[in-house]
Amino acid sequence: MLKAYDKTRKVINKAERILVISHRKPDADTLGAAICTKIVLNKWGKDVVLACVDKPGKTFSFLPHIDEFVNEFELREFDLVIIVDAGASYMTDFHLKYDDLFKIDIPIINIDHHASNDMYGTVNIVDPESASTTVILYRMLMHWGEIIDDQIATCLLGGIYGDTGSFMHSNTDQEVFDVAADLMNKGAEIDKIGKSLFRTNSVSTLKMWGKALESATLTDDSVVLSIIKEQDYDDIGTRPEHLSGVVDYLNMVPDSKFAVLINEDREGNVKGSFRTRREGVDLSRIASVFGGGGHPKASGFSIPGKLKEEVRYNIVSDDMSKKSLEF
Numbered sequence: 001m002l003k004a005y006d007k008t009r010k011v012i013n014k015a016e017r018i019l020v021i022s023h024r025k026p027d028a029d030t031l032g033a034a035i036c037t038k039i040v041l042n043k044w045g046k047d048v049v050l051a052c053v054d055k056p057g058k059t060f061s062f063l064p065h066i067d068e069f070v071n072e073f074e075l076r077e078f079d080l081v082i083i084v085d086a087g088a089s090y091m092t093d094f095h096l097k098y099d100d101l102f103k104i105d106i107p108i109i110n111i112d113h114h115a116s117n118d119m120y121g122t123v124n125i126v127d128p129e130s131a132s133t134t135v136i137l138y139r140m141l142m143h144w145g146e147i148i149d150d151q152i153a154t155c156l157l158g159g160i161y162g163d164t165g166s167f168m169h170s171n172t173d174q175e176v177f178d179v180a181a182d183l184m185n186k187g188a189e190i191d192k193i194g195k196s197l198f199r200t201n202s203v204s205t206l207k208m209w210g211k212a213l214e215s216a217t218l219t220d221d222s223v224v225l226s227i228i229k230e231q232d233y234d235d236i237g238t239r240p241e242h243l244s245g246v247v248d249y250l251n252m253v254p255d256s257k258f259a260v261l262i263n264e265d266r267e268g269n270v271k272g273s274f275r276t277r278r279e280g281v282d283l284s285r286i287a288s289v290f291g292g293g294g295h296p297k298a299s300g301f302s303i304p305g306k307l308k309e310e311v312r313y314n315i316v317s318d319d320m321s322k323k324s325l326e327f
Helices: 002-014 028-043 133-144 150-163 174-185 190-198 203-214 230-236 246-250 283-289
Strands: 017-022 047-051 080-084 108-112 123-126 223-228 258-264 269-275 293-295 298-304
Touching: 002 080, 002 108, 002 123, 002 133, 017 028, 028 047, 028 080, 028 133, 028 150, 108 133, 133 150, 133 174, 150 174, 150 190, 203 223, 203 230, 203 246, 223 246, 246 258, 246 269, 269 283, 283 293, 283 298
Parallel strands: 017 047, 017 080, 080 108, 108 123, 223 258
Antiparallel strands: 258 269, 269 298, 293 298
């Protein structure tokens, strides 16, 4: 991996104007990684533009430069593209706006930690064993001898804190604590991070969570299932984004295999979110059946369609090797 870090540095050194892209419906990891990259490359004298197809929410206001993301750009104005935390090429959604994004003769650096990554970059820095993409960036910066200031530290710790569920998910290993401690020593504002990501919710979010928790059932296969339809948003006066985070609460039921949240997104799609605390359960295999992906213990998918009046859920094999959801 160190050779890949060196190659990445050489590719960056040759570029002058760089586009840094976060994945759609951004989270703290993709945003923290993108902004960290911008800050570092600005120090190197590079002109950097941040891009995300969806506007980052107020939850991420603790991040510097958070208001600088654009969703339109002139692709040929750049001589390098860096994509962070996108587990597959389609996860940015910019290929729908710019169909030559992955065809144009501009190098792409792909930095990610998802096992589902399809290695779409000219240079691929992909490590599924890493807790977050920001952990990978931390390693890279340390390898390069880059000084990590308080802003960079906050961006990196924000990504780690978000992707480990405030250090509660199973991907919280020894490296996570070591890196987090170092970033705090370097000035990361963990109080602001924790309050923004896990201790701030609107009334609309609480109402939406209430609906998701109310509809939760435990199947005969010991799977916690909750289903939210488009009508539910109208009844409560909420939006799909208010569901963010509730699947982690569904995953708290003891002795369950895993938790599933199925919801319509008001854009003609059905989304699925999976979480588990069990060893030996690979949720990314289920998500991949529906064109999604992620991690063994946290995965998801999005497919065109609507939920029928009755949703049939079947766990057909312990190894999750067959299709297990039918709409």
